[in-house]
Structure formats: structure tokens, C-alpha cells
Amino acid sequence: MIIIDNAAVATVDAAGTEHRTGHVVVDGEHIVAVGEGAAPARYRGTRVDGTGCLVTPGLVNTHHHLYQWATRGLAADSTLFQWLVELYPIWGRLDADITHAAASAGLARLALTGCTTVADHHYVFPRDGGDQMDALVSAVHRVGVRGHLVRGSMDRGESDGGLPPDHLVEDLESALTGTEKAIDTYHDPAPNARIRIAAGPCSPFTVTERLMTDAAELARRKGVRLHTHLAETLDEERQCLAEFGCTPAEYADKLGWLGDDVWLAHTVHLAPDAVGRMGATGTGSAHCPTSNGRLGTGIAPARELLDAGAPVGLGVDGAASNESGGLGEELHQALLQARQRGGPQALTVRQALWMGTMGGARCLGRQDELGSVEPGKLADLAVWNLAGLRYAGITDPVAALVLGTVPEMKLLLVGGETVVADGELRTADEAAIARELRAASGRLR
Numbered sequence: 001m002i003i004i005d006n007a008a009v010a011t012v013d014a015a016g017t018e019h020r021t022g023h024v025v026v027d028g029e030h031i032v033a034v035g036e037g038a039a040p041a042r043y044r045g046t047r048v049d050g051t052g053c054l055v056t057p058g059l060v061n062t063h064h065h066l067y068q069w070a071t072r073g074l075a076a077d078s079t080l081f082q083w084l085v086e087l088y089p090i091w092g093r094l095d096a097d098i099t100h101a102a103a104s105a106g107l108a109r110l111a112l113t114g115c116t117t118v119a120d121h122h123y124v125f126p127r128d129g130g131d132q133m134d135a136l137v138s139a140v141h142r143v144g145v146r147g148h149l150v151r152g153s154m155d156r157g158e159s160d161g162g163l164p165p166d167h168l169v170e171d172l173e174s175a176l177t178g179t180e181k182a183i184d185t186y187h188d189p190a191p192n193a194r195i196r197i198a199a200g201p202c203s204p205f206t207v208t209e210r211l212m213t214d215a216a217e218l219a220r221r222k223g224v225r226l227h228t229h230l231a232e233t234l235d236e237e238r239q240c241l242a243e244f245g246c247t248p249a250e251y252a253d254k255l256g257w258l259g260d261d262v263w264l265a266h267t268v269h270l271a272p273d274a275v276g277r278m279g280a281t282g283t284g285s286a287h288c289p290t291s292n293g294r295l296g297t298g299i300a301p302a303r304e305l306l307d308a309g310a311p312v313g314l315g316v317d318g319a320a321s322n323e324s325g326g327l328g329e330e331l332h333q334a335l336l337q338a339r340q341r342g343g344p345q346a347l348t349v350r351q352a353l354w355m356g357t358m359g360g361a362r363c364l365g366r367q368d369e370l371g372s373v374e375p376g377k378l379a380d381l382a383v384w385n386l387a388g389l390r391y392a393g394i395t396d397p398v399a400a401l402v403l404g405t406v407p408e409m410k411l412l413l414v415g416g417e418t419v420v421a422d423g424e425l426r427t428a429d430e431a432a433i434a435r436e437l438r439a440a441s442g443r444l445r
Helices: 066-071 080-091 096-112 132-143 172-186 209-222 234-244 248-254 272-281 289-295 302-308 328-342 349-363 397-403 430-444
Strands: 002-010 018-027 030-036 046-049 053-057 059-061 115-122 146-153 195-201 226-230 262-266 284-287 312-314 381-385 408-414 417-421
Touching (some): 053 397, 059 349, 066 080, 096 115, 096 417, 115 226, 132 172, 209 226, 226 248, 272 302, 284 349, 302 349, 349 397
Parallel strands (some): 262 284
Antiparallel strands (some): 381 408
């Protein structure tokens, strides 16, 4: 049993309950008590002094490309399409060792910034690249977080009017077979699952209409979720209008890709009726503010989506378009972008925290297990250290977290197990991970 005492607690429950000086008690994988003041004496176990700390749910990353950690810093001043064209040939040389090294480093960085659940969209499967999915799964287990691994796919190369080179795409049958194999091998539907699989054709400009529809049928037959990139850039919208006579959002709707089992990455360029359709269908949005800013793609209508009732979570996106690779700072960036778009009242600090926790859990269909600090939920907890000069005198600890620099992690628990303590990764050797990444990145380039 772990007892966290004397900490501020932001539960992110439906009522927005907060405790100025409270406690959280963990027994095994689950939270068993939350409240104001010291924990009752009947709870005995390892006590953590939370003085000067804020306890929140562990953050949920709804969109990432872990393999890209090995190609940071390239095409730094390019548009999305230019960036992809430059990087596709490099990614075509991925092998399982490189992917494992990149994923381990990316997951370690995420854990150190408060993230306990990671949705990773992996869509590059070079012919001689080894077992890419196993490389990702083993990295998730190594670092100790939860992984929602999206088995992505591309079947539309340059010769078919797509963006990726032909040698980097799969045929339709291979893409579907690979997705089904990943589901059958790794997907765990249990409430405490550490690994879940989703189906994820990459984007309208890299996959055929047939792959979009067949992947949706496969996912629904297997009972897993669906994920893809959508409406990220104006280039994508222009191409979609030219080829299909409709916007990306209309195209997704036509193909059955809106629903409460779907979450879409970016959704920057949405007309008001598309925002309404996402809300009406319960389709989730993975908002990636830093990546969108780095690539200059625009500001997503996060406030409008929230008002429409759509689940909105936060995503880091690939480390090659967000070289920081941390999730904690996305709380800050989401708030800034919302206010730049909609004014000073567009997003509150607590709404930003909700997006990074419960919003993300809703996108992944895990709102009953994750996303808030409540008895019965899984003990995925972030304990942020707000002591010291950077936060001295800040009245509101949630404002300190969202508006300030990302605090050091006093403690990060995943299912009651310690992943980070006192700012250090405790599940794996950070120095070894860094060495592996340097070697893998050098070999790839």
C-alpha cells in the first residue's frame, strides 16, 4: 500500500473536486481512498510526503510516433509535406533495433513529464525491418507505462498519387493481415491492460479508400478502436477536394470513420458542420499544439470541439516534429493556442488539465479506468514537485502546473508501480537508453 499525504490533489472527477491538503491511498493496482487532510490511520504502508506537491491523474498522450525520436532535428524549417518527403527515405531504413531504441527513449521522456499512457501510431513497416510491433511492445514493457499501439499502414505510394515512395508502402492484403496479427497477438481488452491495439491507416493522402473501409470493418469486427490523421493541413484539404470532391472530414464521414470508437489526430481545419458532426458522433480529437506550431499547420478548434461534446485529448506527435517529446508542456501550449484563437476565456487551466487526462482517456475509451483520481480507478498518478524557486508563492497549484514550466516528477505511478521517483526513471537505465538511441540514430542517418 502507498499513502501520499500532505499534497494538493486535483482529482479531475466529474465535479472537479480538489483538496488543498489531501491524501491518496493506493492498494495494489487501484486507488482506494482520496480526501482532504491526512490519510486515516487504518491505512498502513509506504508513506510519501507530498508537501509542496500536486497530485493529478497520470497524463494521457493520444498521438505519437515513437520511431521518429531517431530523426529529430531534420527538415526543421519545412512544411508538413516537405518534411515527410525528406524523411520518408530515412524512415525506410528502420529496423526493429532502431525502433526499439527510439521508442524506449521516447517513452522515458514521456514518463519524466508525467505521462502514464501513450497512444503510438506506427505506420512504417520496411520490408527488411524486422518485427516492428514487437519492438514497440517490448519498449512499453521496458519503461513501464501503458501503450495503446496503433498498427498503422500505407498502401498508396507515389505511383498511385500518394506521398510516400512505393518501396515504403504495403499492399492492401499485407496491411490488413498485419493489423489483424497485431490485434490477435498483443491486444488486451482487460480493464487493467498495459497493451491495447488499434487499427490506423495513416492518412487520406497515403492510403486507398479500400484500406480505410476494410480497416474500419476489421477493427469493429475485432472490437478495437480506429485512429488516423485528418484535416492537419490546407494542402491535405486541397488534395482531398481535388480527388474526392469533399473535405477530409466529409471524406471520413462518408467512409464510416466518425463514431465513438474513433479518435482523429490534429483536426486543425474543420468547418463548423464538421465540428458538430464530431460532437454528435462522439468522435475524439488528438490535439497536438506543439507539433502543429512547429510545422505551421494552424491552430485546432479545440474549444469548439469541446463545446460540441467531442472528446478532446492532447498529443505530443512524432518527436521529429516536436523535438522536446514531453507531454507536460502540451497543457501549456494547448491553453496558449486556444486563447490565441478564441480570446482569454477560451480555455481555463483546469480545462487544459482535463484535456491532458480525462479527455485523453475518453479518446482511448478508458474513461472508466483512467483519467481521474477516484477510488476504484487504476493508480496511474503523477505527483508534481512544486517546491523550490520556480513555484514559490504561486497560490493555485493547477495554475502552477499549466502556466509554468513543467515541474519535476516527485513520483509517477502506473498501476501502483513506481516508474519515476525524484525526477529519475526507476524502471530502466536512462544512460543506457541514451547510448542506444545515439547509436541507432547515427546508424539510421
